[in-house]
Each structure stands twice: as C-alpha cells, then as structure tokens.
Amino acid sequence: MSVQQTRNLLRTKDTQGHVGPVELLFDLVYVFTIIQLSHYVVAHLDVLGVAEAAVLFFAVWWGWNYTAWAMNWLNPFARGTQLLLAVLMLAALTMAIAIPEAFTERAWLFVTGYLVLQLVRSSFMVWAFRGQVMGRNYAHLLAWSAIAGVLWLVGLGFEGEARLALWALAVLIEYASPRFGFWLPGLGSTPMSSWPTTESHLAERNRLVFIIALGESILVLGGALLSEEFTFGVVAAAVVGFTTMFLLWWLYFDFRHGNAEHEYESDDVTAAARDAYAYAHALMVGGAILVAVGIEEVVHHPVGETSAWIAFTIVSGPIVYLLGNLIFQRALWRRTATSRLTGIAALLAVGVTSLWLPPLAVAVLVVAVMVALAAFDASSDRGVTTAAQNT
Template identity: 60%
Template sequence: MFESRGALGVLRNQRPGTHGVGGMELFFDLVYVFTIIQLSHFLLHHHSWQGAAEAAVLFAAVWWGWNYTAWAMNWLDPQHAAVRVLLAFLMLCALGMAIAIPESFGDRAWLFVGAYVTFQIVRSTFMVLAFRGQQMGRNYAQLLSWSGIASVVWIAGAAAPEEYRLAIWALAVVVDYAGPLVGFWLPGVGTSDMSTWPLDEPHLAERSRLVFIIALGESILILGGVLLEAELTAAVVTAAVMGFCAIVILWWLYFSARHGNAAHEAPDLDQASQVARAAYAYAHAFMVAGAIVAAVAIELVVAHPLDNEGWPVALTLSAGPALFLLGNIVFVAAHTGRAPKSRIVALILLAVVLPLNALLINLLAGAVVTLILLGLLLATVTLRQSSRPEVPAH
C-alpha cells in the first residue's frame, strides 16, 4: 500500500483489499458497546427537544472519534506495538467520554471535552509522525489543525455557562464535520484533495459493518432488560416480538445485497476515498444514530405498550428508522450516484403517519412503523429477486 512503512515503521505495506480487521481493532470497539448504551440511556432520561439536541451533539463527538480512528487504522499496522499502545490509550479516552455522558452538560463537561480533545489530538499527531516526509503527513497535519480549531470551540463550551453549552458545542460539531468537506483547507496551504488519501475501502466497509452491529446490539440489550423487569402480559409480549422484528428488519436492510453495506464491488482506487467519505464517515453516522434511537423507541413501547404518550413516542418511533434510511440513501448514492426510490417512499410514509401515531397507543403506533419497514423489506427482497438474471436450463 505504501512504498515504505513510514518514519515510525508502523504503516501497513499491503495492497488495498488484502487485509482484514485486526484483533486490536475489535478490542477497541468494545468500549463503544458501553458508549452506545450510555447514549441511549441519556436520550431516554432526557426525552425532550433539548435532550434530543444534546444527545445529537454527544453522538456526533463520539462518532467522529470512532470514525477518525477507523480511517487511521486503514494505514496503521495493528500488530505493531506502538499502534496497540495508541489504540489502548484511545480506548481510555473513549471510556472517559462514555463515563461523562450522563452529566456531560453539567458537572462532567470538562471530563467529556478533555477526553474528546485528547482523543483527537493524540491520534492525529501520531499519524503526522507516522507519515513524516510523505504526502499523507501533510494531509494529517491539516487534519490536525482543524481538530485543533474545533478543540478550542469544544473547550470554550465547557468553560461557558451551562445555558450556552449546547449552542457552542453544536458549533464545534459543525467545525469538526466541515473539515473533510472543504478538504481541510488552511490559508496559505490550500486543501488536501481526497485523491491523495489512498484508502482501503473494503477494510473501512468491514469496520462500519461491525460498529453498526454493535449499535443494533444495544436494541437487544434494552429489549432483554425491559423484559426482565416487566410483567409478561399479552401486550408486553406482543410489543417485544414486534420490537425484535424491527431489529431484524433493520439488520436485513443494512446487509441488503441491493442497497446495503454487504459485499459489493469496491470503487476505483482514484474514487475510493471520496466514496468512503460520504458512505462511511457521514452516511454511517445517520445509520448508527438511527439504530440507537430505534433502541430507545423499543424500550418506550415495550415498557408502556397500552399508554398513549402522543407526539414524543410517535416522533421517536419514526426518527430511528428515518435516520437509518437517510443514511442508507446517502450510502447508496455515494456508491451508485442514484438515490433508491424505495427508501425515499418509506421516509415519506414515516412522516405521513406521524399525526396518526400521535393519537394511537404505543403498541399500535409501533405496529404502524414496523409495517412500513416490513413493506420496505418485502419490496427490497422482491426487487432483488426480480433483478437476478435467468440461468438457462441445461
């Protein structure tokens, strides 16, 4: 993949597509099991517009830390001792962020920001040193500069009064996420073109599949936890089965051979980095967030199936699948240049049924959303079967 193993001797030297996900990368993802649980519980305990906005900001930071690390591991050798130490340190930072999440907009703001800023700066600095003397070293130096600018805003938010924290941290998220879109432009330096990032797209696709499975796993954990405490009435059992079906449908849609992140033909090397930026950095942020919100919706319905909680539950029920579908649309468009019509129709239906679901008890509202997802799945499977070429009989 590279002519040399870099200044620190920590770079991979395989060609793209020839290496899988290393054991240390899987170990690193373990901390995100706890982090996703913390995020879903935060949203459950702050079930309001402000709580949703705060959860979105927290998720954006958590995701960006994982995303940049996943990209870095495209180029780093997971067997090298220095890389393993780096990932272990980044795990500690991610754990600090997760611990801070419940009180991140209160007493633990400095813990969350300190862990996140350290996470971003240390990793990017390591990459600059690893690529010293190469084009990628220049690229990562520009990325490091943008992370530094965003870090100033994150720190300013932690230092500001609590009533201003959300707005300032939202600005920090904008700075963080805008960096790749403008090529990490710096005055007097210019941009870092995506063609100069020789990415191994199949490796990043596999990393994204694994983290999405972790996000879906939170739904299973929540469902099991609620059932342990609940009286297993007919309504509760029905809601649980329906929630389980929704999880399976989201999994099936995600791994759809037609419009999902299943095994697919990798883009040309010239376009791989540009496709990956849209498909994995941004599209997967929506899909993983959708899985987390879906977990929250499942708990709300299973815990109170016969209650009518109006718009809060109706919005949560639609928001999870809607976020997933929005990410799926961006993912497919990045790979094919076309937005899948079936996903767009499902998005419209989720919006249309919102007023109806606000009037229904939670169980029936959940059933309406699940039926929309089931219809989408059936359409996807049918279109997949009909698009297969006929095999001539011998």
C-alpha cells in the same frame, strides 16, 4: 505473523484491508458508549435533551470514525499501533463515563476524553507518516481538530444553551473539514485523491459498528423485560421490538441498497468512502440507537396514549436510518432508491397519526412499513441475481 510485520507501523500488502483484533477490542468501548447515549435520550426526552444527545453522538461518532480511517493505514499488528489504540480506548471510555452528565458536572471529563482521542491520534499519524504526503494531510487534519478543540474548551466556561451552541459549532467544524479538504490559509488543501483508501476495510469496520449499535436493542429489550410483568401488551411489544431490530439488520445488509460485499461504481473511491462511511453511517448508526430507544419506550408503555415524544422515539429511528441509507447510495452508486423515499413518507404518515393510537399500534405500523421495504428489496435482489446469471 512475522516479527518484521509486527514492527512495520504502516500497513503493507500483507496487512492491507485486514481488520485486526485490536480494532475489535477498541469497538468494545463503543458497546458501553452506545448504551450511555440511548439512556441519555430516554432521560432527556425534550427538545434541549435531544439536541444535546445529538451533539454527544456526533462527537462520539467522529472519534470512532477518525480512528477507523487511521486504522486504514496503520498496521494493526504493530506494537506501536496497539499501544496507540489502548490510549484511544481509554479516552473513548472516559467520554462514555461522562455522557450522563456531559452538559453538567462531567463536561470537563467528556471534553478531555474527546480532545485526547482526536489530538493524540492525529499527532501520531503525523509522526508515522513523517516526510510523506499523508504526513502533511494529517497535519492539516490536526489543525482543524485543534480549532474545533478551542470551542470545546471555551464551552466549558458556559452552561445550558450557550454551551450546547458552542459544542454544536465545534462538531460542525469537524464534520465540515473533510468537505473543504482540510484547507488552511497559506497552505492550501489536501485533495481526497491524496488519501489512498482501502474501501473494503472501511466497509467492514462500519458493518461491525452497526451491528454493535443493533446490539443495544437486544440489551435494552432484555433489560426492559426484566423490570416488567409479562402482560400481553409487554410481550407483544417485545416481539414487535425484536422484529424491528431484525428488519433493520435485514435492510442494512440488503444486496442492492445496503453495506454488502460487491463492486462500487464511484470513480473517486476516497471521496465516495468519505460520504458513505463518515457521513451516511453517522445517520445509519444513529438511527439504530434511536430504534433501541423506541423499543424501550414501547415495552414500558405499550398501551395508553402516545405522547409526541414517545411517537418521536418510535418513528425517528427508521427515518434517520433511511436518510443515511439514501446518502450511502448516492455516494457509492449515484442513485436514489424510490423505495427508501416512499418508506420515509410512509413513516412520516405513521408519525402524524400516532397521537390517536397506542404506542404498540404505532410500533406495529412501523414494522409494517419496514416489512414492505424488506419484501421489495428481496424481490429486487432476485431480479438482479437472475439478470446477472443470464448475462
């Protein structure tokens, strides 16, 4: 890397699409964050707790997502960029530390970390792109984040469901803003065509964070086994849990339906990338986190009755992942895989019958559905490969 390349704050042709080491370092914070989120769900298995965990996750995801997009344009080898990522890592770590008590004693800490993450990054981008169209774009984005930030701050003055409602509205504003082109009164919007995107960089960044989310299943599984006796039920639950994690990896990297390396067919690359990586991957990564929660519950409770909440933890992860995968496919290829719809229907059926089965049996049925999807994908991939070779 030349001295000049370390001085260029924005990417050049030499650094375009490259995932830099500082980006991987930033992701390490999210290893801890995902652990915190999964533990929050386990500790708050009721309607209010799951709703709170969802708001926390979507905030955490949006912080990571906007950082990944910013790094689509920032040179990862520039010292200024690296210093920015250091500040953002500290803010993300602050959020992670606050997660267990984000709706109680440490609410202020979570909000502080989130606002620093969102506002500092966008302000930096406005400065980095000063005098350019992207500078205007990021000024609009900064304004929307500031509007949402007001609701985050107001929420600190309330407790319980009122705080949850205000923070949920703040998250909704953040997620809706790209769909409205960051429109502002008197200033108009920023068309997606004015956000030049290197799609391969975003694809790689999302692949990496999805693997991090899957890693939580390994950590949860190992931790659960350390605290349990190796009975037949516990060992069987561990094998089923590991298989579930591996199958989710298999489905994610499927050639036809997953985030694999190949050409995309959308005309508007930036709009497609927005839907595929900002929105669809929120559900796909969230599904992976819920799978980790389900694995932990089954290892600790392999036999006995399956409560409604244990059934929820076992079945919801794959369902949420498949919903995200459907959005991903619609964004990039304008198609809907009937195999994913069938899989969701089958998993819902498993959820309905789960109250009459022990948790381990429910997990086995979920694995059976995922094996069927993986087998169907494998046969479809062979057909596509054969057809491509014949042409």
